Amino acid sequence: MKKMLISILIIATILFVSGCAQNGDVPEEGPNAGVLEDPSVGSGGMDGDMGAEVTGAITESEETPNGSDNITISQEDLDRLKEELEGLEFEDVGGLSGD
Amino acid sequence: MDLKKKSFITLIVLMMMLLQPMTVYALSASDAKQAWYDAKQESVEAQAEHRDAKVEWAADKTDENNQKVIDTGKYALHASLNEVEAWLIWKDLEVEENPEIPNDLKENIQEDVDVNLGKIDALRVEVDGVENRFELGVVFLKIVGNYFELVSDVARNSGFVWVHIANEKADTLDEYETTLRTVVEGMENNEAILEKLDLARSDIEDAKENINNANGEYGQVHIQEKPLIKFSNGNNYLRIARGNMISAHGYLNEAYGLIVREG
Missing domain, CATH: 1.20.58 (Methane Monooxygenase Hydroxylase; Chain G, domain 1)
Structure with a gap:
C-alpha cells in the first residue's frame, strides 16, 4: 500500500515536471524560432533586426532608393539558404506492381 | 471499492498519462519518412515472395503450393496497404511540423489523410477475408483501383x-x-x-x-x-x-x- 502511494507520488511528480518543461520551452523558442529554423522565408533573412546581430554583413548605404532601410545579408544567411536548398526533397510515390 | 484498488487504478491512469505524450512526441516527420521507406522495402519483398510462390505453384500444382500463393498474396496486399498508410502518416506529420505551410493546404491534407486511413482499415478487413485465389484476384484489383484514390x-x-x-x-x-x-x-x-x-x-x-x-x-x-x-x-x-x-x-x-x- 505504502509502495503504491510512493509510486503514484513519483509518477505525478514526473508528470508535473515534464508539463512544466514543455510549457517552459515555448517562450524560449518564441519569436526567434522561425528565424533560426527558416530565415529565408519572406523577408525574414534580411530584416534589420537580424542583420544587427550578424558580423561581417554587407550594409546598404544611405543612398538606397528609400534611403532609410538598413538591409543586410551575411555569409551566414547565404550558407543557411544553401543548406535549405540542398535539403529540398521531392519524393515520388511508389505504386503497386501488377499481379 | 477499497483503497488499494483505487490506488492501483490511479497508478495505471497516471502511467497512461505519462506514456501517451511520450509516444506521440516520439514520431517525427523524419521518423515517419524512414518508416515509409521501410514499409516500401517490405512491400517490394512481399510482392517478390508472392511471385515466387506463383512460379512454384505453376511448376507443381499441389494444394500446399496453392495455399502458399494465397497466403503470400494476402501478405503482399497488407504490405502494400502498410506502405500507403506509412506514406499518409509521413505527409500528415510533414505538414503538421512546418509552420510556414498555409492553413488551407494543411487542413486539406490532414482531412484527406484521416479519410484515407479509414479506407485502409476497411480494405484490410477485405484482405483478411480472402480464402481462395479468385477472391485474392478480386481484392487485388480493388486495392489497385483504390490505391490511386488513396494517394492522389x-x-x-x-x-x-x-x-x-x-x-x-x-x-x-x-x-x-x-x-x-x-x-x-x-x-x-x-x-x-x-x-x-x-x-x-x-x-x-x-x-x-x-x-x-x-x-x-x-x-x-x-x-x-x-x-x-x-x-x-x-x-x-x-x-x-x-x-x-x-x-x-x-x-x-x-x-x-x-x-x-x-x-
Missing part, C-alpha cells in the same frame, strides 16, 4: 506544399539578388560582380518557370489522369528548379565574396 488527393496537395516552399526559396534568392545589385551599382569597377548577378538572375527566372510548371502538373493529379505520373512530372520540375536555385545561390555567393573583397 494527398499527393496533389503535397505537391502544392512543395511548390509553396520552393517559391519561398526562389523569392529569398530574388531578394538577395536585388539587395546585392543595389549595393554593387554604387561601386566602381563593378562589371565582374554584375555579371555574376546577371547569371544568378537568369537561374532564378528559370527556377520560377520550373516551379510554375510543377504547379501545373500537380494541378492535374486526379484519379482519372494517371495521378502518379503527373505527380512524378511535378517532382521532376521541382528537382530542376532546385538545381537552378543552387546554381543561382553559387553566383550570389561569388558576388558576395567579390563585394567583401573589393569593399
Whole structure:
C-alpha cells in the first residue's frame, strides 16, 4: 500500500515536471524560432533586426532608393539558404506492381 | 471499492498519462519518412515472395503450393496497404511540423489523410477475408483501383506544399539578388560582380518557370489522369528548379565574396 502511494507520488511528480518543461520551452523558442529554423522565408533573412546581430554583413548605404532601410545579408544567411536548398526533397510515390 | 484498488487504478491512469505524450512526441516527420521507406522495402519483398510462390505453384500444382500463393498474396496486399498508410502518416506529420505551410493546404491534407486511413482499415478487413485465389484476384484489383484514390488527393496537395516552399526559396534568392545589385551599382569597377548577378538572375527566372510548371502538373493529379505520373512530372520540375536555385545561390555567393573583397 505504502509502495503504491510512493509510486503514484513519483509518477505525478514526473508528470508535473515534464508539463512544466514543455510549457517552459515555448517562450524560449518564441519569436526567434522561425528565424533560426527558416530565415529565408519572406523577408525574414534580411530584416534589420537580424542583420544587427550578424558580423561581417554587407550594409546598404544611405543612398538606397528609400534611403532609410538598413538591409543586410551575411555569409551566414547565404550558407543557411544553401543548406535549405540542398535539403529540398521531392519524393515520388511508389505504386503497386501488377499481379 | 477499497483503497488499494483505487490506488492501483490511479497508478495505471497516471502511467497512461505519462506514456501517451511520450509516444506521440516520439514520431517525427523524419521518423515517419524512414518508416515509409521501410514499409516500401517490405512491400517490394512481399510482392517478390508472392511471385515466387506463383512460379512454384505453376511448376507443381499441389494444394500446399496453392495455399502458399494465397497466403503470400494476402501478405503482399497488407504490405502494400502498410506502405500507403506509412506514406499518409509521413505527409500528415510533414505538414503538421512546418509552420510556414498555409492553413488551407494543411487542413486539406490532414482531412484527406484521416479519410484515407479509414479506407485502409476497411480494405484490410477485405484482405483478411480472402480464402481462395479468385477472391485474392478480386481484392487485388480493388486495392489497385483504390490505391490511386488513396494517394492522389494527398499527393496533389503535397505537391502544392512543395511548390509553396520552393517559391519561398526562389523569392529569398530574388531578394538577395536585388539587395546585392543595389549595393554593387554604387561601386566602381563593378562589371565582374554584375555579371555574376546577371547569371544568378537568369537561374532564378528559370527556377520560377520550373516551379510554375510543377504547379501545373500537380494541378492535374486526379484519379482519372494517371495521378502518379503527373505527380512524378511535378517532382521532376521541382528537382530542376532546385538545381537552378543552387546554381543561382553559387553566383550570389561569388558576388558576395567579390563585394567583401573589393569593399
